[in-house]
Every structure is written in C-alpha cells, then in structure tokens.
Amino acid sequence: MSSQLLALSFDANDPAGVARFWSGVLGWEMVDDARGGVALLPSDDTGFRLRFVPSEEQKTGPNQMHFDLTSQSLEQQQETVARALELGGRHIDIGQLPEEEHVVLADPEGNEFCVIEPGNNFLADCGFIGALSSDGSQQVGYFWSEALGWPLVWDQDQETAIRSPHGGPKITWGGPPLDPRTGKNRLHFDLAPADGGDLQAEVDRLVSLGAKRIDIGQSDVAWVVMADPDGNEFCVLPAA
Numbered sequence: 001m002s003s004q005l006l007a008l009s010f011d012a013n014d015p016a017g018v019a020r021f022w023s024g025v026l027g028w029e030m031v032d033d034a035r036g037g038v039a040l041l042p043s044d045d046t047g048f049r050l051r052f053v054p055s056e057e058q059k060t061g062p063n064q065m066h067f068d069l070t071s072q073s074l075e076q077q078q079e080t081v082a083r084a085l086e087l088g089g090r091h092i093d094i095g096q097l098p099e100e101e102h103v104v105l106a107d108p109e110g111n112e113f114c115v116i117e118p119g120n121n122f123l124a125d126c127g128f129i130g131a132l133s134s135d136g137s138q139q140v141g142y143f144w145s146e147a148l149g150w151p152l153v154w155d156q157d158q159e160t161a162i163r164s165p166h167g168g169p170k171i172t173w174g175g176p177p178l179d180p181r182t183g184k185n186r187l188h189f190d191l192a193p194a195d196g197g198d199l200q201a202e203v204d205r206l207v208s209l210g211a212k213r214i215d216i217g218q219s220d221v222a223w224v225v226m227a228d229p230d231g232n233e234f235c236v237l238p239a240a
Contacts, residue, residue: 002149003191003202005048005164006237007039008065008132011055011186012109017088019052021107024087025069025080026128044127045167051190059110061182062094062135064232067113067169068102070123070130080115081105111186122154122170129169131161136173139210140230144171146209147191147228181231184216189234190223196239199224203236 012018019038023030028040028050037053071077081103085091088108096104101117116123116130123130141160145152150171154161158175193202203213203224210229218225223237 001197001202001205002194003147003206003236004194005148005189006192007049007051007190009051009053009188009190009235010111011057011184012037012052013055013058014109015052015054018107018109018111019050021084021087021089022050022052025084025089044129046127046129047164047166047168055186057184057186059186062179063111063187064136064179064185065132065134065187066111067129068123068131068133069113069115070120070126070128071116071118073118077103077115077117084115126169127167131170131172134171134173135179136175136230136232137178138173138175140228140232141173143210143229147206147211149194178230185232188232190237191234192237193239199236199238206236 010018015037019030019040023040026040028043031039031041033039033051037051040050042049069080071080084105089105092104092106092112094104094112103115104112105115106112138158138160141162145162148162150162150164152160153163153170154172159173161170161172163170193199206226211226214225214227214233216225216233223235225233225235227233
C-alpha cells in the first residue's frame with residue numbers, strides 16, 4: 001500500500017500570476033483547480049500536477065524545496081534562464097560560489113529554483129524538471145520512500161533521493177545541517193490513497209511511518225493535514 005502524489009502545491013499571493021510564470025517556463029497547460037486556485041498539467045512524465053493556491057502570507061525565508069531544471073547544452077541553459085527572466089523571474093544570491101555552473105533564479109514571488117548546467121551525471125536520465133531538491137534529513141527521505149512506494153536511488157553521507165518507478169523527477173534531501181524553520185512551508189505535497197483506498201487507513205499508515213496529524217487552522221475540510229518526521233506539512237485527500 002502506498003500514497004499517490006497528486007500535486008506539489010504552492011502558497012501564492014497571486015496564484016494566477018505565479019502559475020503563468022511556471023506555465024511559460026515549463027510549457028504546461030493552465031487549468032482551474034477544483035479546490036480553488038490554478039493548476040498546471042504536466043506534459044511529460046512528471047506524474048503530478050502543480051497547484052497554486054491563494055495565501056495572504058508573505059514569504060519569509062528560503063523554501064524547503066526547489067526545482068532543479070536540466071539542460072542538454074549550454075545554449076539550452078541560457079535559453080531557459082532568458083525565458084524565465086522574460087516571464088518575471090530574477091537572479092538571486094543564495095551563497096553559490098562563482099565557480100559553480102548552475103544558475104540560481106527566483107520566480108515572481110521569490111520561490112527559488114536552479115537551472116542546472118549540461119553534463120550533470122546525477123540528473124542525466126531525468127526530464128526538464130530533473131529534481132525537486134529538498135532540505136531534509138536522511139530519516140525523512142526514508143519516510144517518503146515508504147509513503148509513496150518510490151525506491152531510494154541515492155543514500156550516501158545522510159543524503160537521500162527517491163524516484164517514481166515510472167520516471168519523472170527525483171526528490172532529494174540534502175541531510176544535515178537543516179535550515180531553521182520560519183513558519184509554514186510555502187510548498188507542500190498533496191497525496192491521496194492509491195487505488196481508491198480508504199483515507200483513514202492511509203492516514204493511519206502514514207502515522208505508523210512517522211508522520212503526525214497537525215492543525216494549521218484548516219477547520220472542517222475533506223482532507224487531512226499532516227507533517228512528515230521533519231515537520232514539513234502535507235495533505236492527504238480522499239481518493240478520487
């Protein structure tokens with residue numbers, strides 16, 4: 001038994017604006033989201049959609065997760081950077097070294113992402129979204145491997161990575177030291193029980209793996225809000 005990863009959700013002050021940016025960068029179709037906000041449908045093997053949901057909270061620190069976008073050539077890397085800048089992105093400094101060849105950018109609301117240089121062996125067999133790179137412990141990598149049923153594809157020096165058996169991006173966790181939390185994460189996973197399974201049974205299974213139910217002021221909703229062993233929020237929705 002495992003959970004299905006339905007979406008990566010972004011809290012956004014301007015959901016439509018941020019969605020337009022990422023639609024332009026990724027080439028994904030924008031659609032209305034059934035639970036409010038805007039969604040992007042993948043046009044490749046990513047396997048989950050992106051959701052942009054309204055939030056009045058302002059970004060206060062680095063996100064716990066960010067995209068690593070791949071490049072097949074230096075020209076493609078430059079084209080991706082130029083397209084992102086034209087759409088409203090910007091260069092940012094997160095302490096990267098001058099000799100590092102990836103380019104660090106932010107979307108119009110400051111969500112960080114990297115455009116990786118060509119020849120990156122770790123992402124060589126991945127698509128345009130090569131990885132969802134995350135700040136997190138080895139333990140949380142093990143948790144998400146069990147939660148999603150995705151095998152570990154990297155487990156060294158407390159760094160972990162998992163990937164769906166069907167392909168798509170890797171999800172990575174960089175190990176210690178972990179950044180201090182600055183409030184609710186602006187990005188979170190939306191899950192559902194796989195194969196039409198029971199919501200409560202799946203919540204109980206995730207608790208047995210190390211998650212816990214939490215209250216973020218969600219009131220009476222159809223889904224369950226939880227946190228992984230590192231305290232990162234995620235939602236479990238009823239099966240479709």
